[in-house]
Amino acid sequence: xxxxxxxxxxxxxxxxxxxxxxxxxxxxxxxxxxxxxxxxxxxxxxxxxxxxxxxxxxxxxxxxxxxxxxxxxxxxxxxxxxxxxxxxxxxxxxxxxxxxxxxxxxxxxxxxxxxxxxxxxxxxxxxxxxxxxxxxxxxxxxxxxxxxxxxxxxxxxxxxxxxxxxxxxxxxxxxxxxxxxxxxxxxxxxxxxxxxxxxxxxxxxxxxxxxxxxxxxxxxxxxxxxxxxxxxxxxxxxxxxxxxxxxxxxxxxxxxxxx
Numbered sequence: 027x028x029x030x031x032x033x034x035x036x037x038x039x040x041x042x043x044x045x046x047x048x049x050x051x052x053x054x055x056x057x058x059x060x061x062x063x064x065x066x067x068x069x070x071x072x073x074x075x076x077x078x079x080x081x082x083x084x085x086x087x088x089x090x091x092x093x094x095x096x097x098x099x100x101x102x103x104x105x106x107x108x109x110x111x112x113x114x115x116x117x118x119x120x121x122x123x124x125x126x127x128x129x130x131x132x133x134x135x136x137x138x139x140x141x142x143x144x145x146x147x148x149x150x151x152x153x154x155x156x157x158x159x160x161x162x163x164x165x166x167x168x169x170x171x172x173x174x175x176x177x178x179x180x181x182x183x184x185x186x187x188x189x190x191x192x193x194x195x196x197x198x199x200x201x202x203x204x205x206x207x208x209x210x211x212x213x214x215x216x217x218x219x220x221x222x223x224x225x226x227x228x229x230x231x232x233x234x235x236x237x238x239x240x241x242x243x244x245x246x247x248x249x250x251x252x253x254x255x256x257x258x259x260x261x262x263x264x265x266x267x268x269x270x271x272x273x274x275x276x277x278x279x280x281x282x283x284x285x
Contacts, residue, residue: 030076031055031088033235033255035281036146037115040175041076044113047179050074055087056235060094065102072109072182075127078149079114080254081208082121082200084130087236087253092130100135109185111140113178117148117159119194122201142178143191146171149256151276152213152269158277168283208254214270218248218258223266230258230267 028050030041038054045052050071065073077088103110112127114120124141131138147164150156159167194200215238226244231237238249239258246258246267258267260280268274 027072028052028074028076029055029058029091031085031091031235032076032078033233033253033257034078034149034260034279035257036149037076037078037113039281039283040113040115040144040146040171041074043175044074044076044179044182047176048072048074048182054235055091056237058091060091061096063095063099065099065106065108072111072185073103074110074182075112077112077114077127078255079116079120079123081205081212082119082194082197083123083205083208084114084126085253085255086209089126089130092127092134095134097135103136109139109182110136111142111182112138113142113144114191115144115146116192117150118145119143119192119197121193121197121205124189124191124193126201126205139185139187140181141189141191142174142181143193144171144174144178145192146281147279149260149279151256151259151273152254153272158279164279168281213252213254215248215250215252217270217272218252219268220246221266221268223264225264225266227263229261229263233257233261 028041028045030037032038041052077085114123120143128138145167147167148159224245228241230246231239231241234257235255236251236253238251239246259273260278
C-alpha cells in the first residue's frame with residue numbers, strides 16, 4: 027500500500043509509478059479515511075508514504091493522517107514485520123523532513139525501514155526569491171526522476187533498509203526554524219484571488235487536493251483550508267490565480283508526466 031499527498035502532481039506521479047512497479051495499491055491521503063486503514067497480509071507487500079517536502083518538513087496533512095491511523099494497524103505492521111518506507115519529493119533538498127516523518131511514525135509504534143529523496147521540478151512560488159526552474163532544468167529533473175524512481179522501486183522490492191536522502195546544508199537549522207514559521211504564517215488564505223484574466227474554467231477548483239476552492243458566479247473563491255500546495259496557481263491556463271503580489275510574473279509548472 028502506498029499513501030501519498032500531492033498538489034502539483036509531482037508526488038502523485040512518483041506514487042503511481044512506484045505503485046505500478048512494486049504492485050502496490052495507491053491511495054490519495056485526502057480521499058482516504060485513516061480510521062479505516064488496516065493491513066492485509068496477502069495484499070500489502072509494504073507500506074509506503076510519498077509526499078512533497080514543505081519548508082524542509084512534512085506537509086501537516088500527512089502528519090495528521092499518520093496520527094489518526096488506528097492502533098490495530100500499527101500492531102499488525104509490527105506483528106507481520108511489514109516493510110515501511112517513504113519517498114520525499116523536493117526541488118533540491120529535504121532538510122530533516124524524513125526525521126520528522128520517522129518521529130510521527132514512532133509515536134504510533136511504527137518504525138520506518140527506509141527512505142529516499144526524489145528531486146523534481148520546483149513548485150513553491152509564494153515567497154520572494156522562490157520560483158520555478160528554467161525549462162532546461164525542469165526537463166533534466168524529470169528525465170533523471172524516471173531513472174531514480176526505477177532505482178527506488180527496485181530497492182523497495184528488495185526491502186532494502188537504508189536512507190538515501192539529500193538533506194542539504196544546515197538541514198536541522200532550516201527545519202527547526204522555517205517549518206514552524208511556515209505552519210503558522212506560511213499561508214494567508216485572504217491573499218488568494220483571481221484576476222481579470224480568469225475564464226471560469228474551474229481547473230483550480232478541480233485540482234485542489236482538499237476541495238478548498240469553490241466556483242461562485244463562474245469564478246474561484248478560496249476557503250480557509252489551504253495546504254499551500256500551489257496547485258491552483260500552476261494549473262491555471264490564463265495565469266489568473268494569484269497570491270497577493272508574490273506570484274506576479276513568476277512561471278508555472280504542473281507535472282503532467284504519465285497522465
